[in-house]
Amino acid sequence: MILTLPSHAHGLVHARLDRQAGISGFGTLLHLARLNHFTGRDFATAFGFGFQYREDLSQILAFSAARQVRLARVVTGMEDVPEVWHAPAWQPFEGNLWQWIPWRLRICPCCARTGYHTNLCQMPWIARCPWHDVGLLEQCRRCGTSWAEGFKHTNILLQCPCGLDYFKEHALLGRTLAQETQRQGLIGAYLTWAQAQRSTAALIGPEESDPGAKQAIATLVAPPASLRPWASMWHRASYETHRRELWRRPASQCPEQAVRTGIIQYAESFWPGLPGMAKLPQTLCSPLVGVTRELAAGLPDAALTSREREAWSLAPNKHAAGGCSRLELLLLPLQRVVDGLYLDVRVLPRSAYRTLSQLAHRLIDNDPSYAHGASGSHALLADAMSKILAPAYAAGFTLVAGRHLPALYDHPRLRAGYRSPWLLVDRDLQGALSVRIAWSQRRSWTCIELADQTQPKLRRKSRHTKKNSSRAQRLRG
Amino acid sequence: MSAHPLLMRLRPPFATRPIERMTNAILSAIDCEYRGIVIHGMARFGKSWAVRYLTSTNSWLQDSFYSARISVPMSHKRTEGAFFSLWLDRFSMILPERCSALQRQARLRNFLISKCLESGGNLIVVFLDEAQRLFPDDYEHLCTLDNDLTDAGYMLFVVLVVQSDYTGTAMEKIYDGNPPPHVRGRYLVRRHEFGGLNGQEEIAHALGRMDENSEWPEGSGCSYSAYFAKDAFSKGWRLRSHADQIYQRAVRMRGQAGLPAGWTWPMKSFEVCVNYLLTNIAAQRQNFTDFSDEDIDEALKAAGFIELERSRGSERDEE
Numbered sequence: 001m002i003l004t005l006p007s008h009a010h011g012l013v014h015a016r017l018d019r020q021a022g023i024s025g026f027g028t029l030l031h032l033a034r035l036n037h038f039t040g041r042d043f044a045t046a047f048g049f050g051f052q053y054r055e056d057l058s059q060i061l062a063f064s065a066a067r068q069v070r071l072a073r074v075v076t077g078m079e080d081v082p083e084v085w086h087a088p089a090w091q092p093f094e095g096n097l098w099q100w101i102p103w104r105l106r107i108c109p110c111c112a113r114t115g116y117h118t119n120l121c122q123m124p125w126i127a128r129c130p131w132h133d134v135g136l137l138e139q140c141r142r143c144g145t146s147w148a149e150g151f152k153h154t155n156i157l158l159q160c161p162c163g164l165d166y167f168k169e170h171a172l173l174g175r176t177l178a179q180e181t182q183r184q185g186l187i188g189a190y191l192t193w194a195q196a197q198r199s200t201a202a203l204i205g206p207e208e209s210d211p212g213a214k215q216a217i218a219t220l221v222a223p224p225a226s227l228r229p230w231a232s233m234w235h236r237a238s239y240e241t242h243r244r245e246l247w248r249r250p251a252s253q254c255p256e257q258a259v260r261t262g263i264i265q266y267a268e269s270f271w272p273g274l275p276g277m278a279k280l281p282q283t284l285c286s287p288l289v290g291v292t293r294e295l296a297a298g299l300p301d302a303a304l305t306s307r308e309r310e311a312w313s314l315a316p317n318k319h320a321a322g323g324c325s326r327l328e329l330l331l332l333p334l335q336r337v338v339d340g341l342y343l344d345v346r347v348l349p350r351s352a353y354r355t356l357s358q359l360a361h362r363l364i365d366n367d368p369s370y371a372h373g374a375s376g377s378h379a380l381l382a383d384a385m386s387k388i389l390a391p392a393y394a395a396g397f398t399l400v401a402g403r404h405l406p407a408l409y410d411h412p413r414l415r416a417g418y419r420s421p422w423l424l425v426d427r428d429l430q431g432a433l434s435v436r437i438a439w440s441q442r443r444s445w446t447c448i449e450l451a452d453q454t455q456p457k458l459r460r461k462s463r464h465t466k467k468n469s470s471r472a473q474r475l476r477g
Numbered sequence: 478m479s480a481h482p483l484l485m486r487l488r489p490p491f492a493t494r495p496i497e498r499m500t501n502a503i504l505s506a507i508d509c510e511y512r513g514i515v516i517h518g519m520a521r522f523g524k525s526w527a528v529r530y531l532t533s534t535n536s537w538l539q540d541s542f543y544s545a546r547i548s549v550p551m552s553h554k555r556t557e558g559a560f561f562s563l564w565l566d567r568f569s570m571i572l573p574e575r576c577s578a579l580q581r582q583a584r585l586r587n588f589l590i591s592k593c594l595e596s597g598g599n600l601i602v603v604f605l606d607e608a609q610r611l612f613p614d615d616y617e618h619l620c621t622l623d624n625d626l627t628d629a630g631y632m633l634f635v636v637l638v639v640q641s642d643y644t645g646t647a648m649e650k651i652y653d654g655n656p657p658p659h660v661r662g663r664y665l666v667r668r669h670e671f672g673g674l675n676g677q678e679e680i681a682h683a684l685g686r687m688d689e690n691s692e693w694p695e696g697s698g699c700s701y702s703a704y705f706a707k708d709a710f711s712k713g714w715r716l717r718s719h720a721d722q723i724y725q726r727a728v729r730m731r732g733q734a735g736l737p738a739g740w741t742w743p744m745k746s747f748e749v750c751v752n753y754l755l756t757n758i759a760a761q762r763q764n765f766t767d768f769s770d771e772d773i774d775e776a777l778k779a780a781g782f783i784e785l786e787r788s789r790g791s792e793r794d795e796e
Contacts, residue, residue, distance in 0.1 A: 010569070011569050011570055011571040012570070012571060013570070013584060013587045013588040013591050014591060015587075015590070015591045015594055016591075016594060016595075035584075035587045035591070036570075036571075036573075036584050036587070037573075037576065037580040037581075037583055037584045037587075038573055039573075041574070041575070042573035042574065042575075042576075045571070045573060045574060046571050046573065169583070169587060170629065173587060173590045173591065173594065173629065175594070175630075
């Protein structure tokens with residue numbers, strides 16, 4: 001893997017740019033812009049690409065292929081964009097991470113002195129500079145202005161309007177190139193590991209913008225043995241982030257047909273498409289009933305009618321409210337019909353439903369262990385689904401029932417808001433090997449969308465189509 | 478395969494005694510930590526040729542260093558940042574649309590330092606050709622640049638190549654007037670006059686370069702003389718052996734033209750004369766054995782030897 005730029009920047013002052021291992025597109029721009037004393041308005045002339053000041057240049061140069069090519073042409077004389085400029089090259093899993101979490105330029109103040117920036121610093125699971133062991137900064141330490149905002153005001157990269165400037169020309173033009181060997185060592189080891197991981201690991205997320213997910217994702221990625229010398233750079237798991245780790249348990253023989261059928265039915269209930277009633281395994285009865293009871297525990301006795309209490313699996317209470325029962329509250333919890341357990345998946349938050357759908361998709365369609373269930377992959381994925389289902393059920397239940405019973409929001413845990421699940425699925429030849437689940441920080445209840453809200457839109461759309469077609473028919477007639 | 482260097486336009490320079498003397502003067506000034514030296518000489522004596530030679534090779538200085546050549550353009554006045562723009566432009570640097578003089582100066586300083594980092598040394602030798610066109614303010618800019626680089630631990634040495642038979646520019650103020658001590662102390666203390674080839678020994682040395690210290694095609698071991706007069710060279714003929722004959726014919730021609738006896742041979746006419754002898758006479762004559770007096774006279778005429786000398790004499794008369 002090529003870690004450094006292959007050639008020199010012609011017509012631009014640069015200092016050993018070809019020896020800066022792992023330097024990002026933004027780092028290259030910073031290096032050249034500061035040494036050449038270019039301001040923002042010179043970038044179009046000097047580097048051949050335009051930008052808007054509201055954009056983060058580090059993000060542009062990590063994702064915009066057109067602008068990467070233009071910068072590469074100026075710097076290397078060729079159109080090949082160095083692989084280290086692409087942000088996905090630094091991810092140890094497949095999937096577009098930055099679609100859902102916000103990108104903010106992060107720098108090491110010591111590396112910034114020499115105009116060095118690498119996309120490694122942008123990864124949520126990296127918290128400290130591996131070479132200087134200092135915390136990465138997303139904003140000016142003095143005034144708290146983000147780097148992108150500072151550039152908007154000063155026109156000079158990494159110079160803050162408060163006057164603080166981390167870049168030092170004399171440091172970059174020093175006789176010795178700082179950290180050259182160490183950088184080569186780490187960047188080489190990290191990229192090799194990330195490349196290997198990308199073929200086996202996949203990130204599954206709620207597929208929605210989740211600003212509080214960075215910590216959860218950081219918790220999911222664990223440092224490998226090959227990067228142990230730089231273990232201090234890794235994000236340390238916080239007690240605030242709820243995390244579960246599930247491993248595959250190989251069985252001595254294939255599971256019985258009935259068990260396998262049950263798991264497949266369970267997964268098919270969450271198959272991507274229109275939500276309906278999910279058939280759940282019997283093992284989920286106890287946890288989901290427990291969730292319902294815990295939520296109802298905070299309600300006053302007179303909040304529910306006797307029939308509602310029965311539907312919620314609560315003990316009869318003589319102080320129960322009289323009058324009509326609410327149909328919505330009756331159908332909301334788990335339903336026991338003959339020998340099966342059923343749940344209306346429309347009660348689930350849409351983000352959790354999408355995550356469950358993706359897991360189900362992996363279980364049914366992608367999992368090679370379908371042919372040999374003894375590996376335990378099916379059981380592992382089904383277990384992961386259940387681990388996501390319980391908190392999602394609690395959140396959705398609170399939201400729907402909370403319309404009738406606002407006291408539900410007094411629950412100490414749910415009061416803070418909703419949290420989305422993020423999963424990292426590791427697989428091998430026999431299917432899923434492990435599943436790590438981390439829940440993002442709780443967000444306001446207003447951001448949550450329920451799965452059933454897709455329905456009216458679809459109906460409206462179909463009605464609109466029908467109306468148009470009938471009008472067209474009338475016109476033709 | 479490309480053409481022989483002597484058959485190309487803009488032929489490559491080769492080392493001569495005047496270049497060696499100029500190199501020694503520069504080295505001596507660098508050793509004494511001066512920041513510059515004035516090399517003055519008359520037009521067509523080969524000053525720029527010498528500069529081209531010295532910037533094309535770095536074996537004349539033991540330490541690693543970065544060298545560059547800048548030809549100062551003619552202009553009547555300069556804005557504050559124009560001097561630095563000139564340098565940046567000559568170094569093929571992309572120039573931003575708007576940029577303050579200070580920014581240009583900083584950029585130039587960074588460029589020179591980065592070049593030193595590439596070469597691994599801490600010395601920058603810049604040849605300012607046509608330095609008679611510099612303005613007094615330009616020397617101040619040079620001082621500023623020198624201060625910046627000295628602070629950063631680098632030494633900027635400027636070789637001011639001046640045409641001494643040229644008059645009427647602001648440069649005269651520096652020389653004939655009273656330059657400020659910081660300018661004089663840095664750049665104007667050391668001077669060296671760049672002359673032509675003096676006498677037979679220097680002519681023989683220059684001709685000897687064609688016999689021994691040249692090679693084409695690369696790695697073939699075939700010198701320029703051997704290339705154009707293969708048979709004669711193999712039989713022991715050497716261009717160097719004509720040094721005395723060429724000198725005598727030149728003296729005789731000068732005498733006939735009524736030019737003074739004391740003289741030095743400008744590189745321009747000498748180089749054309751040698752080139753003519755090798756490429757037009759030796760290369761095209763069947764059974765070439767050596768040059769006759771007529772051949773040499775023909776080459777001297779082709780080189781415009783007398784016309785060039787007369788032009789200098791007439792200029793002197795006008796002055």
